Amino acid sequence: MSKGYPIGGKTFMALKNLTISFNEGEFAGIVGPSGSGKTTLLNIIGSLDKPTQGEAIVLDQNISDLTHKKAAYLRNINIGFIFQVFNLLPVYTVYENVEFALLLQQYSGKERKKAVMEALDWVGLTSHANKKPDKLSGGESQRVAIARAMVKRPKILLADEPTANLDSENAHEILSTMKKLNKELKTTFLFSTHDEKVMGYLDRTIHLRDGNIEKDIIKKS
Amino acid sequence: MIKFLIKGILRDPSKSIIPIFVITIGVMVTVLISGLVKGILSEVVNKNANLDTGHLKIMTKPYAENKDQLPNDLAILDLSILKESLELNYPNVDWAPRIKFAGIIDVPDKNGETKIQGPTLGLAYSILNTESKELKRLGIESSLIKGEIPKSENQILISDEFANKLSLSLGDEITFFGSTMEGSMVFEKVIMSGTIRFGTPLLDKGSFIMDLSYAQKILDMEDGAGELLGFLDNEIYNPIRAEEIKKDFNKKNINNLDEYAPIMLTLRDQNDLAPTLDLMDLITGIFIIVFVLAMSLVLWNTGLMGGLRRYNEFGIRLALGESKPKVYKFLLIESLIIGTIGSFIGTILGVSFCYYFQEVGLDFSDELAGTSIVMPSIMRAHISIDLFFIGFIPGLISMFLGTALSGRGIFKRETARLFKELEV
Ligand SMILES: Nc1ncnc2c1ncn2[C@@H]1O[C@H](COP(=O)(O)OP(=O)(O)O)[C@@H](O)[C@H]1O
Ligand SMILES: [Mg+2]
Numbered sequence: 001m002s003k004g005y006p007i008g009g010k011t012f013m014a015l016k017n018l019t020i021s022f023n024e025g026e027f028a029g030i031v032g033p034s035g036s037g038k039t040t041l042l043n044i045i046g047s048l049d050k051p052t053q054g055e056a057i058v059l060d061q062n063i064s065d066l067t068h069k070k071a072a073y074l075r076n077i078n079i080g081f082i083f084q085v086f087n088l089l090p091v092y093t094v095y096e097n098v099e100f101a102l103l104l105q106q107y108s109g110k111e112r113k114k115a116v117m118e119a120l121d122w123v124g125l126t127s128h129a130n131k132k133p134d135k136l137s138g139g140e141s142q143r144v145a146i147a148r149a150m151v152k153r154p155k156i157l158l159a160d161e162p163t164a165n166l167d168s169e170n171a172h173e174i175l176s177t178m179k180k181l182n183k184e185l186k187t188t189f190l191f192s193t194h195d196e197k198v199m200g201y202l203d204r205t206i207h208l209r210d211g212n213i214e215k216d217i218i219k220k221s
Numbered sequence: 222m223i224k225f226l227i228k229g230i231l232r233d234p235s236k237s238i239i240p241i242f243v244i245t246i247g248v249m250v251t252v253l254i255s256g257l258v259k260g261i262l263s264e265v266v267n268k269n270a271n272l273d274t275g276h277l278k279i280m281t282k283p284y285a286e287n288k289d290q291l292p293n294d295l296a297i298l299d300l301s302i303l304k305e306s307l308e309l310n311y312p313n314v315d316w317a318p319r320i321k322f323a324g325i326i327d328v329p330d331k332n333g334e335t336k337i338q339g340p341t342l343g344l345a346y347s348i349l350n351t352e353s354k355e356l357k358r359l360g361i362e363s364s365l366i367k368g369e370i371p372k373s374e375n376q377i378l379i380s381d382e383f384a385n386k387l388s389l390s391l392g393d394e395i396t397f398f399g400s401t402m403e404g405s406m407v408f409e410k411v412i413m414s415g416t417i418r419f420g421t422p423l424l425d426k427g428s429f430i431m432d433l434s435y436a437q438k439i440l441d442m443e444d445g446a447g448e449l450l451g452f453l454d455n456e457i458y459n460p461i462r463a464e465e466i467k468k469d470f471n472k473k474n475i476n477n478l479d480e481y482a483p484i485m486l487t488l489r490d491q492n493d494l495a496p497t498l499d500l501m502d503l504i505t506g507i508f509i510i511v512f513v514l515a516m517s518l519v520l521w522n523t524g525l526m527g528g529l530r531r532y533n534e535f536g537i538r539l540a541l542g543e544s545k546p547k548v549y550k551f552l553l554i555e556s557l558i559i560g561t562i563g564s565f566i567g568t569i570l571g572v573s574f575c576y577y578f579q580e581v582g583l584d585f586s587d588e589l590a591g592t593s594i595v596m597p598s599i600m601r602a603h604i605s606i607d608l609f610f611i612g613f614i615p616g617l618i619s620m621f622l623g624t625a626l627s628g629r630g631i632f633k634r635e636t637a638r639l640f641k642e643l644e645v
Contacts, residue, residue, distance in 0.1 A: 046540070048539065048540070068544045068545050068546060069544050069546070071544070072539070072542050072543060072544030072545075072547070073542065073544075074542075075539075075540065075541070075542040076541065076542020076543075077542070079542075081540040081541075083540075087533065087536075087537050089229075089534060089537060090233070091228075091229050091232040091233040091236075092225075092228070092229065092232075096225070096228070100225065100538075100541060101541050101542075103222050103225060104222075104541065104542050104543055148541075
C-alpha cells in the first residue's frame, strides 16, 4: 500500500508501495529515523487513517472500506494505543482513566472493576488507583497508559515511540512489562521506535526509510 | 458515560467556567430585564388604572367623545341606580364614581381681596366615605408632602408645587371659582389640609383633591359623576375578564336610544395603553432573540477556543474507540449539562435580583421627597412564573447552538489529523 499527503497541490508520499504482514502474537517494531513514515503506518493499522493506494487488511477487515463507526468499533474492541506522550485525561484518576476504555463497551460495573484492577496489577499500580495523573512520574504515567490500552484485552497493541520520554530504567521496566503481557495474553505488539533499548526487546525489526522498507529482520529465538 | 462526563465537568471547572459564566450573565440579565419591564409595566398600568382609567370605565357617550373638555354637563346621572345594577350583574367589581372639574383658585389677602390666583383642575374622589377604597387605591397617604388627609368636607389637598406657587400654608382658606353642571357660577371657600405630590407634571402643576360628595353638592351633581370607574377583584387587572364585562355591558346598552346612554371602556382602550402594552411585549421578545444570537456567537467562539484545548482529549477518545459522531454527541450532551448549570445559576440570580427590586424597588425619587401616584418613581420588578423560563430556555439553546457550531471542527478534521495533534 501507499499513503500520500496532499501538500500545496502536490502529493507527498509518506509510505511508498509497502508490502508487509504481521503475525498474531508478534512482538515487532518499525524502526527508522524521524519522518520515515512510522506513525503513518501505525495509524493506518490502527484504522485512524486510510491508505491512498493498495489495501491494509487488519483482522480480516479492509481499513479502506470501514465507516467511522466500524473503524471506531475495531479500535474499541481490538486495538490498543500507546503514545509517546502519555496522554492521560488529567481530570480523571488513574482508575478512571483505565476504566474509560471499557465504558464504550457493554461491561457491567462489577466486570469493569475487576478488569481495571487486574490491568493495574499487570503494571504494578494498584496502589495508585485513586491518584490523579499529575501526581505520577513519567514511568508511572506510561504504565497507566499501558493498563488503559490492555484492559480491554485487545488483539493488537500499537505503541508509537513509547519510551521516547522515559529514562532508561523506566524504559526497560515498561518494555519488560509489555513483553510479559505479550507472552501471557498473546497480544500482538507493534512498536514504532528509534530507541536502541527497545530494539533489544523486539523479536522482529522492520527498518523504514523515506517510506520504503529497507530491511525486515526476524530474531531467532 | 454521561456520569463520567459530569464528573469531568465538575472536576475541571476551568474547562467550562467561561461558558457557564457567559450563560449565567446572559440569563441573569434577561431575567432581570424582563422582570423589570414587567414590573414597570404593571406599575404603569396600575398607576394609570388607579388614577385615571380604572380597569373599566363608564361614561355617557357624549362625555366620552368630549372627555378632554371635562364636559360635566354630559355626566352620568342616577348614579345609584346604575351602580346597583352593576353590582348585581358584576359582583366583585368595585365601582368608584369620580368627577374632574376645572376652575380657578383664588387666595385672598388679609382684607379678603385677591392676592394671587391660578387656574386649577379639581379631582373629586370618595375620600371621606370610610367604606371607599379610593384613599388606599390612590396612595394618597404616601403621597402627602405636608399636612393631613381631609377630615371634613370643606378640606382639600393641593398639589405641593401649586401650593408653593400660591404661597399657601396649611390651614389657609382659599376660594374655588368654577361652574355647576348647569353652568351657574360656584364660589366655595375651602381649607387646605395638606399638600400632595402626584408625580405627573400635568397634575402637579395645578390640581387639588376634594371629597366626591362635597363636589357633587357644590357642582349641583347630586347622584351624578363624570366617570364611573370599575376595579376588578383584589384590584388586579385581568384583561380577559375586563373585556368580557365590557362586551356584556355594552351589548345590554346597545338598544338604549338615550343619547346619554352609558358606555364602558377597558383599561386597554384608554390613554393609548394598548400600543404601550404591545410594545413592551415586543421589546421583551426582540431582546430575547438578540440575546440568543449574541450568546450563541460568544459561545461558538469560546467553544472553538475550548475545543482546540480539547483536541488532545478527543484524540484519546477516538483512539479508545469512540466514533466521531459519538464524540460530537457527547460534546452536545455536555453542552446541555453546562447550559443547564449556567441557566440555573443565572435564573436564580436573576430572580433574586428581581425579588430584591420587587421588595425594595429602584428608587428614582431621592431628590423628590415622597412618592407619586401616576408614574412610578420607584421602579419595581415583578416576579412571575415565566421569569423562570424566559432566561433558562434561551440560555440552554445558546449553549447548544454555540457548541454545535464550534464542534463541527471535529468532523471537518481528518481523524488522523485530530490525532496527530497528540504528538507534541
Ligand atoms: N497529515 C500530514 N500531512 C502532510 N504530511 C504529513 C502528515 N503526516 C505526516 N506527514 C509527513 O509524512 C512523513 C512521515 O511522517 P510520520 O509518519 O509521522 O513519520 P515518523 O513517525 O516516522 O516520524 C513526514 O515527512 C511527515 O512530515
Ligand atoms: Mg512518529
